[in-house]
Amino acid sequence: MRSVTIRDVAALAGVSVATASRVLSGHPATSPSSRERVEAAVADLGYRPDARARSLRKARTGTIGVLVSDVRNPFFAEIAYAVERRALRAGMATLVCNADESVDQQDRYLDLLVSQRVDAMVVAPQGDGSGSLQEVLGLGIPIVFVDRTLASGGTGVPSITSDNRTGLREAVTHLAGLGHRRVGLVAGPHETSTGRERLRAYRDAAAAAGLDPDPALVVQGDFQQASGAAGARRLLDLADPPTAVVAADSLMTLGALSVLRERGVAVGADVSLVGYDDLPAFALATPSLTVVAHDPARMGALAADAVRDLLAGRAATSTVLPTHLVVRGSTGPARRPA
Amino acid sequence: MRSVTIRDVAALAGVSVATASRVLSGHPATSPSSRERVEAAVADLGYRPDARARSLRKARTGTIGVLVSDVRNPFFAEIAYAVERRALRAGMATLVCNADESVDQQDRYLDLLVSQRVDAMVVAPQGDGSGSLQEVLGLGIPIVFVDRTLASGGTGVPSITSDNRTGLREAVTHLAGLGHRRVGLVAGPHETSTGRERLRAYRDAAAAAGLDPDPALVVQGDFQQASGAAGARRLLDLADPPTAVVAADSLMTLGALSVLRERGVAVGADVSLVGYDDLPAFALATPSLTVVAHDPARMGALAADAVRDLLAGRAATSTVLPTHLVVRGSTGPARRPA
DNA sequence: CGTTTCCATGGAAACGGTTACACGGCACGA
DNA sequence: TCGTGCCGTGTAACCGTTTCCATGGAAACG
Numbered sequence: 001m002r003s004v005t006i007r008d009v010a011a012l013a014g015v016s017v018a019t020a021s022r023v024l025s026g027h028p029a030t031s032p033s034s035r036e037r038v039e040a041a042v043a044d045l046g047y048r049p050d051a052r053a054r055s056l057r058k059a060r061t062g063t064i065g066v067l068v069s070d071v072r073n074p075f076f077a078e079i080a081y082a083v084e085r086r087a088l089r090a091g092m093a094t095l096v097c098n099a100d101e102s103v104d105q106q107d108r109y110l111d112l113l114v115s116q117r118v119d120a121m122v123v124a125p126q127g128d129g130s131g132s133l134q135e136v137l138g139l140g141i142p143i144v145f146v147d148r149t150l151a152s153g154g155t156g157v158p159s160i161t162s163d164n165r166t167g168l169r170e171a172v173t174h175l176a177g178l179g180h181r182r183v184g185l186v187a188g189p190h191e192t193s194t195g196r197e198r199l200r201a202y203r204d205a206a207a208a209a210g211l212d213p214d215p216a217l218v219v220q221g222d223f224q225q226a227s228g229a230a231g232a233r234r235l236l237d238l239a240d241p242p243t244a245v246v247a248a249d250s251l252m253t254l255g256a257l258s259v260l261r262e263r264g265v266a267v268g269a270d271v272s273l274v275g276y277d278d279l280p281a282f283a284l285a286t287p288s289l290t291v292v293a294h295d296p297a298r299m300g301a302l303a304a305d306a307v308r309d310l311l312a313g314r315a316a317t318s319t320v321l322p323t324h325l326v327v328r329g330s331t332g333p334a335r336r337p338a
Numbered sequence: 339m340r341s342v343t344i345r346d347v348a349a350l351a352g353v354s355v356a357t358a359s360r361v362l363s364g365h366p367a368t369s370p371s372s373r374e375r376v377e378a379a380v381a382d383l384g385y386r387p388d389a390r391a392r393s394l395r396k397a398r399t400g401t402i403g404v405l406v407s408d409v410r411n412p413f414f415a416e417i418a419y420a421v422e423r424r425a426l427r428a429g430m431a432t433l434v435c436n437a438d439e440s441v442d443q444q445d446r447y448l449d450l451l452v453s454q455r456v457d458a459m460v461v462a463p464q465g466d467g468s469g470s471l472q473e474v475l476g477l478g479i480p481i482v483f484v485d486r487t488l489a490s491g492g493t494g495v496p497s498i499t500s501d502n503r504t505g506l507r508e509a510v511t512h513l514a515g516l517g518h519r520r521v522g523l524v525a526g527p528h529e530t531s532t533g534r535e536r537l538r539a540y541r542d543a544a545a546a547a548g549l550d551p552d553p554a555l556v557v558q559g560d561f562q563q564a565s566g567a568a569g570a571r572r573l574l575d576l577a578d579p580p581t582a583v584v585a586a587d588s589l590m591t592l593g594a595l596s597v598l599r600e601r602g603v604a605v606g607a608d609v610s611l612v613g614y615d616d617l618p619a620f621a622l623a624t625p626s627l628t629v630v631a632h633d634p635a636r637m638g639a640l641a642a643d644a645v646r647d648l649l650a651g652r653a654a655t656s657t658v659l660p661t662h663l664v665v666r667g668s669t670g671p672a673r674r675p676a
Numbered sequence: 677c678g679t680t681t682c683c684a685t686g687g688a689a690a691c692g693g694t695t696a697c698a699c700g701g702c703a704c705g706a
Numbered sequence: 707t708c709g710t711g712c713c714g715t716g717t718a719a720c721c722g723t724t725t726c727c728a729t730g731g732a733a734a735c736g
C-alpha cells in the first residue's frame with residue numbers, strides 16, 4: 001500500500017508534476033483548468049503532501065523545537081502550550097521535549113532537534129552550556145532561551161525570563177516584616193540560572209533585613225516535588241527550625257506543603273510558607289498560599305514572538321518579565337519561640 | 339553557510355558516500371580503516387545527519403504523534419510525558435499537540451501529523467470521528483486511542499482507557515451512603531467518550547441508589563476550569579441546591595472548588611465534593627479532596643507499548659485500567675435541610 | 677502581418693540521505 | 707592452479723517534493 005504521491009496526482013489530472021506542484025502550493029501561474037483537475041485528483045486520491053520531502057527541497061521545515069525541563073510541571077506546560085499555540089497560528093508545528101532536569105537528556109534532545117532540522121528552538125537550558133548546547137549554539141540555528149539562561153552570560157541568545165530577584169526579595173522582606181528571623185529556603189539546582197538567582201536574591205534580602213544568616217537554613221532541591229518534601233523535612237528537623245519557609249518553584253512548594261500537613265504544622269501560624277508560581281490550586285489550598293507569581297503564558301507567547309522575529313531575520317529582544325508577591329493566608333506573624 | 343552533508347564527510351574521508359553512509363548507520367561491511375577515517379571526518383566537520391532525508395528513503399520517520407486535548411491539564415501532561423519517555427527509550431521522537439477540546443483544532447493537527455508522516459499516533463479523540471479522524475483511520479497509520487474512544491465503537495483501534503463507570507459509581511454510592519439525596523454532577527462534553535460514560539454511570543448509580551433524579555442536577559461542562567466554576571454556580575443557585583457535587587474531570591474540579599470557597603461554603607460539611615483525577619494538589623487542599631483516581635502515567639506507558647506492538651506488526655491489546663474512589667475529607671454526611 | 681511579451685507548461689536537476697547491484701581482490705578448498 | 711565465495715567498496719537509482727530553465731502558443735503591439 002504505497003502512499004499516494006504528487007506523481008499519482010499529476011498522472012490522474014493529466015498534467016506534469018511541476019504543474020501539480022504549482023497548483024498545490026498556490027503558485028499564480030496556473031490555468032483554471034489544470035487547477036480544477038489537480039484539485040479533483042487530490043480529492044479523489046486522498047493525496048497528502050509529504051512535509052519531509054517538501055522541507056528537504058525548501059530551506060525550512062516549518063517546525064520549531066521546545067525543550068523544557070518537565071511538562072508535568074504546570075509552569076512549563078503553560079509555556080509549551082503558549083508557544084505551541086502561537087506557532088500553530090503561524091502554520092508551524094511544535095516538537096515538545098522534556099529534559100527532565102538532566103543535562104544528558106537535554107543533550108540527547110538537542111541532537112534530535114538538530115537532526116530533525118527544526119527551524120528554531122525555544123529552550124529552558126540546563127547546566128553551564130558545556131555539553132551539546134554550546135555546540136548547537138554554534139550551528140546558527142535561531143534559539144531563544146525561556147525562563148532560564150546560561151551561566152556564561154553573553155551568548156547573544158535572546159531570552160525571555162522573569163525577574164527572579166524582585167519576587168524573592170519581596171517574599172523575604174514580607175516575612176521579615178512579619179517578625180520572622182529564621183527563614184528557610186528550599187533552593188533550586190545550581191545548574192539553573194533560576195536556581196542561582198533565587199538563592200542569591202534570598203541571601204541578599206536576608207542580609208539586608210538582618211535575618212539569621214545560618215547556612216543550614218538553605219537546603220538544596222532539584223525543582224521536583226520529592227526534593228521539596230525532603231528539604232522541608234530537613235528544615236523542620238533542625239535543632240532550631242525556621243519559622244518561615246520559601247520554596248523556589250511550584251513542585252517543591254507542593255512537596256513542602258505536603259510535609260507541613262503530614263506533620264500537622266499549622267501553615268501560616270506555626271510556620272509560614274511562601275510558594276513559587278501561582279498555580280490555580282495554590283489559591284485554593286487552606287490557608288491559600290502566599291506565592292511569588294509570574295506569568296508563564298506570557299513568557300511562552302513572547303518566546304514565540306522572539307522566534308518569529310529571528311526567523312524573519314529581525315533581531316529579537318530579550319525581555320525580563322516582572323514577578324510579584326501575592327500575599328495570602330499562608331504567611332502570618334512569627335510565633336515567638338516558647 | 340550550507341550545512342555539511344554526508345558528501346562532505348565522504349570527500350574528507352576519501353571514501354564514497356555509500357561507504358560513509360554505511361559507517362554512519364553501523365552497517366557491518368565496513369573496514370576498520372574507513373570507519374576510522376569517516377568518524378574523524380564527522381568529528382572534524384561537525385556533521386549532523388539529516389533525519390528528514392534519511393526517513394524519506396527509509397520507510398520510517400522515527401517519530402510518533404501524541405494528540406491530547408490540553409497539556410495544561412495535568413492528567414494529559416502526565417500521559418504525554420509517559421509516552422514521550424517510553425518513545426525516547428526506543429529512539430523515537432514525539433510530536434505533542436493540543437487539540438484544545440476542539441474538533442477543528444484536532445483536525446488541523448491530524449493533518450499536520452499525517453503530513454509529517456509520523457510512524458504512529460497516540461490520540462485522545464474528540465467528537466464522533468466525523469472529521470479528519472475517520473479519514474486518517476483509513477490511511478493505515480497505526481493509531482492508539484488513549485483515555486477516550488470513539489462513539490462509533492468498533493473501529494478496531496486499540497485503546498487504553500480507564501474504567502470510567504466504576505469510579506463514578508463508587509462516588510455516587512459513597513455519597514448516597516452518607517445520606518445525600520440530591521447529588522449534582524458537573525458533566526463533561528458529550529463529544530467525548532469519557533464525558534458520556536461518566537454521565538451514564540452517574541445516572542445509573544443515582545437511579546440504583548434511589549437518589550433524586552432531578553435533571554437540573556446535571557450541568558454541562560467542557561473539561562475546562564471555567565466551566566467547572568460556572569457549573570458549580572448553577573448548581574448552588576438552584577432553588578433546591580444539591581448537598582453534594584461530583585466533578586467529571588480535574589480542571590472542572592478545580593473550578594468547582596474555587597466557587598465553593600468563594601461563596602464561603604464549608605466543603606465536606608455544607609456541601610460534599612468529589613473530584614476527578616488524583617492530582618497531588620488535591621490531597622493538599624483543606625479539607626483534602628475525595629476523588630476518583632486513575633493512573634495517567636500507566637495509561638501513557640501502556641499506550642506507548644501498544645504503539646510499539648503495532649509498529650512491530652504485532653496486534654496491540656486494548657486495556658481498561660481500574661479507577662477507584664479515594665475517600666478523604668471533602669465528603670461528609672448530608673446536612674439535613676433546615 | 678511580424679515581432680515582442682507574457683503565461684502556462686513540462687523536463688530535469690536539485691535536496692541529503694540509503695541501498696541494490698556490480699565489481700575487484702583476496703583467501704580458501706579442490 | 708583454478709574456480710568459488712566472501713567482503714569491502716563505488717556507482718547510481720531512488721525517496722517526494724520544489725524550482726530553474728526552455729518551450730510553445732496566444733495575445734498585444736507596432
